Amino acid sequence: MSSHLNTLRQPEKGRDGLTELIITLIVCALLFFTGVLIKYFKAYNLIAGYNTAPREVKEQIDAKGLGDFTGRQLMIAAFTPLLGYGLKRTGLVWGMEVGIGLLILIIIYTGIKAQEFNPPDAKNSSAKISILITLIIIIAVGAGIAWTAMPPAINLENEQFTISGAYGVSIKYSDIEELNLTPEIPALSMRTNGLGLGPILKGHFQLEDKSKALLFLRSASGPVLIIKRQTKAEMIMINCKDPAETRLLYHSLNKA
Structure with a gap:
């Protein structure tokens, strides 16, 4: 396995972004037209x-x-996913989370x-149900973030x-095309599907040169282990909170 970091393999440009945009527009349209049906066509049974x-x-x-x-609120809420998508495309890492957060707050x-x-x-029982649902949502979201942020x-x-845990993957040694230990983390442009929590970066990201990478990073500084595979364009980046552990993993994989 070569230890030289060559030019990163380019993904099919635009496909992921277009798919995400289409999904976002579908969600926005469903919310907006549901609001229209309720407000202007008296479809109150949708409430x-x-x-x-x-x-x-x-x-x-x-x-x-x-x-x-309710109809007016849904029509307003319909624009929050699109706002999040726009913020993400401008480079804000937490763009989609901002949009989803606003949507949850409005709901x-x-x-x-x-x-x-x-x-x-009916107010007291309804209020209790609303509070219970809110607590369930908050607990579920918090548990999901905590599980994703756990060290792999x-x-x-x-x-x-x-690599076990959130975004876990199994890699055959024969599939490793290049194994590299670099002193710094390559520049990232956006997160396509993953978690960014301080120095913890986990999930699918895009680099500034448009390459894809699956990240398992626990530290904002290097070194970082970079694995390039033969069968997939998406490379894998791993580092530990303790740099010595990252180096140990690199040497262990080199001997495998």
């Missing part, structure tokens, strides 16, 4: 909670006021504010080595 409410409760609800408010606010349109007897376990086996 969560109202559609399952007993008939006597529905008769006490200000359906038009609830529909106008939570809408759910709480919508209680004002309920009859007094790297196991060297007879014919391959395995």
Whole structure:
């Protein structure tokens, strides 16, 4: 295996970005047109909670006021994923998270504010349900981030080595085209699907030269182990919080 870092292999340009844009536009369109149906076409049964409410409760609800408010909020929320996508394309690493965060905040606010349109007897139970749902969302998101941020376990086996945990992968030694230890982390341009939490970078990223890389980085400084594969254009970058551990992994893989 060569220890010389050649020019990084180029991915198919634009395909990932176009796919992400299409998905973002679909989400935006679904939110926007749902809002239009509720506000202007009185599709009130699309409103969560109202559609399952007993008939006597529905008769006490200000359906038009609830529909106008909910529909307007959904139309506003429809633009948040697009905002996040735009921020990401301009180079803000947390762009999509900003958009998703705004979307969640709008949905939570809408759910709480919508209680004002309920009859007094139904407000308390609805408020409890809204708080419970909010807590579940916060706990689920927090648990997901914590699990993703955990250090990966790297196991060297007879014919391959395995990186366990979030974004885990198994790589056969015979598939390694180049194995390099560089003093600095190559410049990154954006995160396409992954986590950026301080010095912790994990998941799929794009380099400034448009190359793809799967990152398992625990430190913002080098050295960094770079693995280029024969079967995939996406290279792998690994480093540990302790530089000595990164060097040890490099030497262990070189002997494998």
